[in-house]
Every structure is written in structure tokens, then in C-alpha cells.
Amino acid sequence: xxxxxxxxxxxxxxxxxxxxxxxxxxxxxxxxxxxxxxxxxxxxxxxxxxxxxxxxxxxxxxxxxxxxxxxxxxxxxxxxxxxxxxxxxxxxxxxxxxxxxxxxxxxxxxxxxxxxxxxxxxxxxxxxxxxxxxxxxxxxxxxxxxxxxxxxxxxxxxxxxxxxxxxxxxxxxxxxxxxxxxxxxxxxxxxxxxxxxxxxxxxxxxxxxxxxxxxxxxxxxxxxxxxxxxxxxxxxxxxxxxxxxxxxxxxxxxxxxxxxxxxxxxxxxxxxxx
Amino acid sequence: xxxxxxxxxxxxxxxxxxxxxxxxxxxxxxxxxxxxxxxxxxxxxxxxxxxxxxxxxxxxxxxxxxxxxxxxxxxxxxxxxxxxxxxxxxxxxxxxxxxxxxxxxxxxxxxxxxxxxxxxxxxxxxxxxxxxxxxxxxxxxxxxxxxxxxxxxxxxxxxxxxxxxxxxxxxxxxxxxxxxxxxxxxxxxxxxxxxxxxxxxxxxxxxxxxxxxxxxxxxxxxxxxxxxxxxxxxxxxxxxxxxxxxxxxxxxxxxxxxxxxxxxxxxxxxxxxx
Numbered sequence: 001x002x003x004x005x006x007x008x009x010x011x012x013x014x015x016x017x018x019x020x021x022x023x024x025x026x027x028x029x030x031x032x033x034x035x036x037x038x039x040x041x042x043x044x045x046x047x048x049x050x051x052x053x054x055x056x057x058x059x060x061x062x063x064x065x066x067x068x069x070x071x072x073x074x075x076x077x078x079x080x081x082x083x084x085x086x087x088x089x090x091x092x093x094x095x096x097x098x099x100x101x102x103x104x105x106x107x108x109x110x111x112x113x114x115x116x117x118x119x120x121x122x123x124x125x126x127x128x129x130x131x132x133x134x135x136x137x138x139x140x141x142x143x144x145x146x147x148x149x150x151x152x153x154x155x156x157x158x159x160x161x162x163x164x165x166x167x168x169x170x171x172x173x174x175x176x177x178x179x180x181x182x183x184x185x186x187x188x189x190x191x192x193x194x195x196x197x198x199x200x201x202x203x204x205x206x207x208x209x210x211x212x213x214x215x216x217x218x219x220x221x222x223x224x225x226x227x228x229x230x231x232x233x234x235x236x237x238x239x240x241x242x243x244x245x246x247x248x249x250x251x252x253x254x255x256x257x258x259x260x261x262x263x264x265x266x267x268x269x270x271x272x273x274x
Numbered sequence: 275x276x277x278x279x280x281x282x283x284x285x286x287x288x289x290x291x292x293x294x295x296x297x298x299x300x301x302x303x304x305x306x307x308x309x310x311x312x313x314x315x316x317x318x319x320x321x322x323x324x325x326x327x328x329x330x331x332x333x334x335x336x337x338x339x340x341x342x343x344x345x346x347x348x349x350x351x352x353x354x355x356x357x358x359x360x361x362x363x364x365x366x367x368x369x370x371x372x373x374x375x376x377x378x379x380x381x382x383x384x385x386x387x388x389x390x391x392x393x394x395x396x397x398x399x400x401x402x403x404x405x406x407x408x409x410x411x412x413x414x415x416x417x418x419x420x421x422x423x424x425x426x427x428x429x430x431x432x433x434x435x436x437x438x439x440x441x442x443x444x445x446x447x448x449x450x451x452x453x454x455x456x457x458x459x460x461x462x463x464x465x466x467x468x469x470x471x472x473x474x475x476x477x478x479x480x481x482x483x484x485x486x487x488x489x490x491x492x493x494x495x496x497x498x499x500x501x502x503x504x505x506x507x508x509x510x511x512x513x514x515x516x517x518x519x520x521x522x523x524x525x526x527x528x529x530x531x532x533x534x535x536x537x538x539x540x541x542x543x544x545x546x547x548x
Contacts, residue, residue: 219371219375
């Protein structure tokens with residue numbers, strides 16, 4: 001038993017789709033969430049900068065005494081998951097391996113599509129992981145640089161969003177039977193994506209898949225929170241304006257949450273002083 | 275990627291039910307199995323002896339260069355899982371936590387039954403794990419000392435088996451909505467058990483649940499076997515007569531397997547010589 005919270009990090013609000021899955025699958029666990037909306041999206045940034053930012057988020061979560069970290073961001077997972085996992089003594093989960101495994105299990109014809117940020121797609125990491133597990137798979141990858149900014153600006157239901165998704169996904173329509181939403185922002189666009197791809201295409205939410213793994217690892221490492229602790233208080237932090245973050249979160253969670261602003265540059269001083 | 279086999283240990287043939295689940299869920303992974311049928315059943319033995327025997331099986335598997343160990347025996351898991359897991363650098367899975375978690379998810383009325391060997395039931399470990407995760411559950415535990423010997427003697431379809439199961443389970447009939455098969459031998463008696471308990475009672479196969487966790491941990495620790503290696507050659511060892519072991523295994527797996535006898539006392543010399 002371990003009653004400490006689970007840490008979630010993301011470039012912005014996308015990881016909220018993963019946090020919501022945790023609330024659904026493991027309602028007795030507590031969340032500390034940090035979204036780096038001030039510097040989102042991570043996708044178009046150079047790898048070294050993404051690595052540096054991701055470590056700042058990890059260090060913030062460590063000051064909150066988390067028992068596990070979920071890298072709820074495909075871009076950060078692609079760049080830094082293995083390094084963070086190997087450096088920390090607590091379990092660290094990414095979203096890419098769970099999404100890859102689920103896609104292999106889901107596909108019927110062996111034609112898998114991957115959509116993600118420019119960095120995730122350029123890293124080719126989904127294709128690598130899928131082909132390592134199942135070399136016979138055909139993988140079509142597509143960078144969708146406009147999707148995460150749409151979500152960060154709370155435009156996921158607008159007519160602009162519909163037009164952008166329709167135009168962006170055109171190269172994949174009719175070519176895959178399974179599509180991995182390789183960015184945690186994308187489940188917020190899910191109805192539009194499903195509509196464009198057609199009802200027969202299975203959409204894989206890598207974040208939701210990741211939470212199934214969280215459950216197994218909580219068991220394996222014996223870190224489950226006791227259900228005797230009846231109160232659950234999640235905490236959300238953003239590096240940008242809490243108002244915009246809260247507007248998206250309230251809508252996504254279907255409940256009011258409290259969001260605090262955090263200045264990560266202050267964190268360095270705090271860590272040095274400790 | 276790691277192409278080494280996964281080690282399975284059991285007091286006898288019961289763990290074959292867990293191995294079969296691995297073949298079904300992860301057909302590209304290879305198995306090294308050791309069953310201690312010469313000293314089965316473990317259930318009625320004192321804890322210290324079970325601990326000693328289990329370590330002998332673990333040490334045998336380590337000589338075969340396994341990448342992960344599945345303690346495919348509830349009695350051995352109850353007595354020694356945590357100690358073995360903490361001592362080895364490779365992942366070690368037991369069957370009790372996966373079974374407990376699955377029972378909590380499965381139950382509708384919160385009335386869970388546990389059946390197991392005398393040692394597993396006396397350890398009270400299922401009730402402890404279930405109540406720690408979900409204190410509101412009502413757990414009814416029942417020792418079934420005659421079940422594992424029935425299976426070890428290949429009598430699982432006999433009229434004696436039906437009578438024994440019927441009489442043994444009487445105290446639980448009508449009192450639980452979910453029943454954990456807390457011994458890996460029991461899935462071999464599943465049709466009879468389901469018949470006695472009634473079709474509305476959900477039977478939890480702790481071994482099958484454990485293999486779902488194996489899949490997640492292979493991902494997490496990046497130990498999956500490459501699917502490019504097309505040949506899969508499982509190896510089975512028993513401390514007793516290979517003929518009797520093989521008769522049960524062939525029937526259970528619905529395919530012929532090769533079984534070798536192993537003398538664990540020779541192993542000590544071998545390890546000393548290395």
C-alpha cells in the first residue's frame with residue numbers, strides 16, 4: 001500500500017485525457033498533474049529542448065512526493081521516457097509502448113496508421129516498436145502539426161477543427177484498419193477523427209492503454225492506494241494561465257477542478273535551497 | 275527485445291494451466307517449466323519447507339537463463355513470492371495479486387469466495403490482499419485439500435472428482451457471486467466447479483490473470499521476444515516420472531510436448547561446480 005499520488009506530466013492539456021482514464025479505471029488513486037501549456041506544443045521543438053523541459057516537469061512532480069510518474073505526452077515519451085525511467089527509483093510509464101501493443105492486438109489486416117506531432121512522427125518510434133513486436137505489420141505514419149494547437153486553444157469542436165482534421169487525415173482514409181492517436185491531445189478530437197476515418201476504423205487511445213498498465217504496475221510494485229482513505233483530492237498545475245487550462249479541464253472531466261499556476265524557474269531555486 | 279525464455283515453476287502440473295494461458299496470449303514467447311511433482315502437493319507442507327523447495331525450483335530456472343519467472347503456484351506465491359521478487363534482478367510474478375484484483379473487478383455484490391490449498395487458505399493472503407484494496411468486500415475462504423491431488427493423479431474427469439468437488443464446495447454454494455480458483459491446479463477441474471457453483475458465479479483463474487500482467491511487464495521492462503524469431507521451443511521438466519506429467523500435459527495442451535526428468539539434488543552440485 002502506498003497512499004501517495006501518481007504524477008502526470010504533459011506539454012499542456014492533452015495529458016488530461018490520460019488523467020481522466022485513471023479517474024475512470026482507478027477512482028481511488030490521487031493525481032498530481034503538471035501541464036506545460038506556456039511552452040506547448042512540444043511537437044515542433046528540437047529534441048534537446050523537449051528533453052530539458054520534460055526533466056523540469058519530472059523534477060516538479062518529485063517535489064510533490066509522487067509514487068509513480070506517467071509521461072502523459074507522446075512527444076516527451078519519444079524523447080525522454082527511457083532516460084527518466086532508468087534514472088528514477090519510482091516506476092515511470094510512457095504512452096508509446098502501451099499504444100503500440102494495443103494496435104497490434106487490434107488490427108485485423110495488419111494496416112496500422114499512426115498520427116502524432118512532428119517530433120513523435122519524425123522519431124519513428126511507434127513504427128520501430130510495432131515492427132520490433134510484429135515485423136509483418138504495415139505502418140503508415142502522419143504528422144498532424146495543427147491538432148495539438150487546436151486543442152490547447154479549446155477549439156476542438158469548431159468548424160475550423162473539422163476542416164483541419166478532414167484535410168490532415170486525407171492521406172490515411174481507406175488505407176488503415178486501426179489508427180493510433182499518438183498524441184494525448186487527440187482523444188479530445190476523437191468524434192471528428194472517427195467521423196473522417198469511418199466507423200470501421202479502430203481508434204487506439206494510447207493514454208487509456210497506458211492506464212491499464214498503471215494498474216498492473218501498481219499491483220506489481222505494491223503501490224496501490226488503500227481504499228480505506230475515502231477522500232481523493234487531485235491537484236492540477238499549469239505553467240500558463242490557469243483560467244484557460246481550467247476551461248478545457250472542466251469540460252473534459254465533466255466536473256469542476258482547481259488549477260494553480262506554477263513557475264518552473266522558481267522550482268530550480270527551491271530545489272537548490274532544500 | 276529479449277529472446278530468452280520465461281521460467282515457470284509449480285509444485286507439479288497445476289502451473290500448466292498458467293503456461294497454457296501464456297501460449298494463448300503470447301504465442302511468440304518461449305517457456306521453461308519445472309514442476310516438482312515428486313514432492314507435490316505443497317499445500318499441506320510447513321511454510322519453511324515450501325520456501326526451501328520453491329528456491330530450489332527458482333535456482334533451477336536461473337541455470338536456464340530465464341528473463342522472467344512466473345511463480346505459477348498459489349502456495350509458493352503465498353509463502354515466497356515477495357522474498358524471491360526482492361532477491362532477483364529479473365521480474366518475478368506471482369498469481370495472488372492478479373487474482374485478487376480480478377475478483378474485485380468481477381464481483382457485483384461484493385461476495386467473493388476463495389478456494390485453495392490448506393497452506394494458501396491458512397496464510398489468509400487472498401483475503402488480506404482483497405481487503406487492503408477494497409475493505410468493503412466480504413471474503414469466504416475454503417481449503418480444498420483433495421483437489422490438487424486429484425489433478426496430479428490425472429483424475430480430473432472421474433466420478434470420484436465430481437463427488438469430491440460437490441462435497442467440498444457445499445459451504446460456498448449460493449453465498450458468493452465470484453469464486454477465485456486460488457490454486458493453479460483448479461482450472462483443470464473448472465467444468466465440475468462451475469457446475470457445482472452454478473452458471474451465475476464468475477470463476478477467476480488467477481493464472482490467466484497473471485499472464486495479462488506478464489504481457490504488461492514484458493513491455494515495461496522491454497523484454498518482449500522478437501517475432502522475427504519464428505521457432506518457439508518450450509521445455510518442460512519434472513522432478514517425478516515424465517510419463518505421468520506428459521499424459522496430463524498432452525491432454526491439457528491438446529498437443530504433444532517433450533518432458534524431461536530433473537534431479538534437483540544434482541543441481542546443487544552443478545551450481546557449486548560452476
